[in-house]
Amino acid sequence: MKKVKARACSNIALVKYWGKRDTKLNLPAVASISITLDSLFTETSVFFDQKQTSDRLFLNGEKSTEKDRIRLSKFIDLIRKRAGVNDFAMVESINNFPTSAGLASSASSFACLALAASRAAGLNMDNDELSLFARIGSGSAARSVYGGFVEMKLGKREDGSDAVAHPLFSRDHWDLTVLIAITSEEKKKTGSTDGMELSRKTSPYYKPWVESSADDIQDMRQAIKEKDFQKVAEIAEFSCLKMHALALASNPGLIYWNGTTVDLIHKVREMRDMGIPVFFTIDAGPQLKAICPSDYAAKVESILLEQPGVKRVMKTPLGGDATILEEQDI
Ligand code: PMV
DSSP states (O other), rough: EEEEEEEEEEEEEEEOOEEEEETTTTTTTTOEEEEEEEEEEEEEEEETTTTTTEEEEEEEEEEEOOHEEEEEEEHHHHHHHHTTTOEEEEEEEEEESSSSSSSOHHHHHHHHHHHHHHHHHTOOHHHHHHHHHHHHHOOGGGGGGGGGGEOOOOOOOTTOOOEEEEEEEEESSSOOOEEEEEEESOOSSSEEEEHHHHHHOTTHHHHHHHHHHHHOOOOOOOOHHOOHHHHHHHHHHHHHHHHHHHHHSSSSOOOOHHHHHHHHHHHHHHHTTTOOOOOOOOOSOOOEEEEGGGGGHHHHHHHHHSSTOOOOEEEEBBBOEEEEEEEEEE
């Protein structure tokens, strides 16, 4: 048995995932495209211990809630089954950024856990299998297995074996910087899993959302390939606003933004009108992510910092693949 420590970076989607076609297997209803964020990451260490009588989880140095521990155990059960291991796991996980505030902590967490737990259980999964396991934990986690520009495939098979992410381009393809304007550090009220299900069941925009997604994916793939900033900006903002329109039109409506988020949307567009190449995207939370070529990052950062309601700005280049940091025999 081994104690294994791994690191995985968070990611943000440029073409969004919202909605599941199978809740048990956690299969997405739409494909998605993301970029991996170098400076926002999770580090997780795992070992299986025959003396323990249940799985144990520490998050950011504190014993986790029972809800989080149950979610962990369900995931670890899959790894145990695949590896033929019966022991309970000791899991310590640290995020270097706010948890559950729309910064995709579940993405880096489950990608990291899939890598560390599988290796600690004696498995040597390839990236396809890691992505598949990560996806069962959280849809966006499938993408955090890879660095750079990543596409999460919709997949056709009922068992979900082809619903995995694959890398489109490495981070060296295009020198972009992501600036995250933190407008609130509170935990969000409705997580993405519950939010998506509410939208699927109640939003009249759900069907057109699912039907229009394939075009966005194809256009985004091409725009990234050609490094066509204008086009990437246009598709990313379209996909983001479409996702939030879908969420807003759920019943009861899901409002992930606060006033500052809305002000920042206008500010980013104002910057673009002034000739600064920058666009925004927003996940299921109030933080706005501004994306620009790295040459413009200092300028965009200083403008964002001037805006009332912005608590701080995090700045990150694109990140790499999930990796093992330490492995020790115990
Ligand atoms: O992976 P989840 O269940 O946390 O869902 C992620 C949903 C969004 O972040 C809003 C969009 C996306 O594609 O990452």
